[in-house]
Amino acid sequence: KAGVTQTPRYLIKTRGQQVTLSCSPISGHRSVSWYQQTPGQGLQFLFEYFSETQRNKGNFPGRFSGRQFSNSRSEMNVSTLELGDSALYLCASSLSRDRAYGYTFGSGTRLTVV
Amino acid sequence: AQKITQTQPGMFVQEKEAVTLDCTYDTSDPSYGLFWYKQPSSGEMIFLIYQGSYDQQNATEGRYSLNFQKARKSANLVISASQLGDSAMYFCAMRSNRGSNYKLTFGKGTLLTVNP
Numbered sequence: 001k002a003g004v005t006q007t008p009r010y011l012i013k014t015r016g017q018q019v020t021l022s023c024s025p026i027s028g029h030r031s032v033s034w035y036q037q038t039p040g041q042g043l044q045f046l047f048e049y050f051s052e053t054q055r056n057k058g059n060f061p062g063r064f065s066g067r068q069f070s071n072s073r074s075e076m077n078v079s080t081l082e083l084g085d086s087a088l089y090l091c092a093s094s095l096s097r098d099r100a101y102g103y104t105f106g107s108g109t110r111l112t113v114v
Numbered sequence: 115a116q117k118i119t120q121t122q123p124g125m126f127v128q129e130k131e132a133v134t135l136d137c138t139y140d141t142s143d144p145s146y147g148l149f150w151y152k153q154p155s156s157g158e159m160i161f162l163i164y165q166g167s168y169d170q171q172n173a174t175e176g177r178y179s180l181n182f183q184k185a186r187k188s189a190n191l192v193i194s195a196s197q198l199g200d201s202a203m204y205f206c207a208m209r210s211n212r213g214s215n216y217k218l219t220f221g222k223g224t225l226l227t228v229n230p
Contacts, residue, residue: 033217043205045217056215088157092218102149103218105159 002026004093004106012112018079021109025072025093032074033103034066037088046089049074081113116141118206118221125226127196134181135191135224137206145211148189149218150180153203162204165189166211193226201228 005024013019034046045058049068066076088110092103117140127133150162165173165180173180181190207218
């Protein structure tokens with residue numbers, strides 16, 4: 001069974017540009033969450049989507065946004081990129097929002113802003 | 115607010131020996147879940163084990179077991195018979211099982227190195 005697929009794996013962007021990252025969850029999974037991982041701040045929650053609705057949002061500026069499509073695939077967008085946005089962006093999917101289920105992560109998209 | 119503390123930035127263990135990775139947590143929620151993830155250099159977060167706050171027994175998954183001491187708010191991961199492939203970053207995480215916020219709160223991680 002296919003895992004969580006994130007594309008692209010690596011991305012280099014220039015300050016001020018915008019970027020869109022994609023996440024395809026495990027088939028049947030309806031919950032998708034996004035996390036940012038940096039050496040300084042560690043892993044931080046960005047947002048969670050369930051059935052095309054944003055359910056929770058972390059403490060990030062409005063430049064960070066996302067959406068989920070009817071097939072559960074999700075995208076996150078970062079506008080007006082800053083050097084500090086360089087990070088590994090991880091997507092996780094879950095079968096449901098049931099507390100007993102764990103999250104399956106993808107391999108991440110490594111974004112470098114120059 | 116939830117907080118996870120992993121006090122060991124790095125750990126070394128000999129192959130085939132057991133190792134314990136420490137994790138303490140803080141939360142005011144009566145119902146919560148604790149997770150351990152492994153992150154190899156490739157970046158993917160691999161789920162290892164889950165413990166619910168109301169689970170009566172400590173969780174086990176193959177060579178992984180979770181030493182859950184609720185009164186001390188600790189959830190240490192024990193890896194038995196370490197293998198070279200266990201070398202990776204290990205993250206402890208928690209999530210409230212109450213309300214509608216299902217975000218995971220992670221610790222800073224422990225880098226485990228298994229020596230041959």
